[in-house]
């Protein structure tokens with residue numbers, strides 16, 4: 001994807017005297033600590049913040065359903081898990097959405113009964129229509145799928161189920177309330193809560209890598225004050241070239257669905273991870289930015305692009321889902337090395353300082369993500385991201 005119009009516009013605006021007007025890079029605090037904190041629903045507008053749940057519009061539901069890296073993998077995992085269990089296993093689909101997508105896949109794969117629970121009344125109403133259509137087409141048996149209105153944490157099912165499907169994974173894996181939803185499902189809905197084969201996915205992970213973000217480098221006070229974002233991360237398409245990774249990605253958060261100690265309240269301190277700034281990545285990033293900029297024909301701007309390429313703006317975060325117990329079916333919103341690719345999930349860029357920090361190859365960065373959980377699925381998690389820079 002080309003540099004966004006806004007980014008290209010920002011570059012062009014700087015064209016006459018680019019290096020002299022470029023906002024200064026940050027001076028680090030005394031201990032070299034960089035941080036960001038935000039609440040899960042912060043970037044999603046009033047409706048989400050009021051309900052406490054991240055809400056989706058029609059285009060978001062469509063993007064999920066047609067995500068070719070996601071939906072077929074779920075179908076594979078569901079079919080694999082129900083193989084040999086046709087007519088026997090009962091299934092709960094938490095957050096079935098307006099198309100009852102995964103519920104219908106499970107029913108077609110032979111589930112004896114599928115309970116499809118949805119918290120948003122309009123989505124549940126439409127899910128019923130899709131189920132009726134699937135019944136009429138003979139794709140599923142009448143009554144095989146039952147759509148239930150409400151939060152999974154508030155409904156009582158007629159029976160405990162053999163398999164829980166829960167695609168409630170955000171761009172930061174836990175941001176859609178996975179801890180509270182899954183812990184409740186372990187206690188009240190699953191027959192074998194601590195058996196990994198009771199869950200799809202079996203784990204939801206957040207990957208992270210330090211990144212440059214061209215707009216952050218190119219725009220600064222007085223025209224634009226990034227501090228006004230107050231820690232709320234920027235969310236970008238996973239293919240956006242405005243964001244380039246400076247190091248290989250690391251696992252910064254993991255929610256294991258069969259975990260008997262899955263927390264629902266308090267602070268979850270995920271293990272600290274270490275990144276080494278990769279000179280080859282910086283050179284490749286400079287080439288990407290320069291290629292975008294050269295279309296403008298300005299050598300000054302190409303040099304500016306090269307310097308943007310080694311700026312640390314923050315940590316890029318994105319999800320990876322492990323769907324099967326053997327660890328062979330994964331859904332990744334970026335490639336295995338963090339490559340940009342098409343996905344309905346966003347790449348979340350948590351800016352770690354008001355101005356970017358210039359890095360060099362072999363500099364190191366350690367980072368940890370602490371998640372504060374409020375107990376209920378409608379209490380959005382709060383995130384605290386801390387990073388320390390260790391210059392080479």
Ligand SMILES: C[S@@+](CC[C@H](N)C(=O)[O-])C[C@H]1O[C@@H](n2cnc3c(N)ncnc32)[C@H](O)[C@@H]1O
Pocket residue numbers: 053056064065094095096097098101102117118119120123150151152153167168169176177181377
């Ligand atoms: C990411 S969408 C997934 C929709 C659909 N399952 C799919 O895979 O395309 C998540 C859906 O779950 C619903 N949801 C989230 N947490 C829920 C919960 N604990 N109980 C019921 N619905 C929930 C949301 O309203 C939303 O419709």
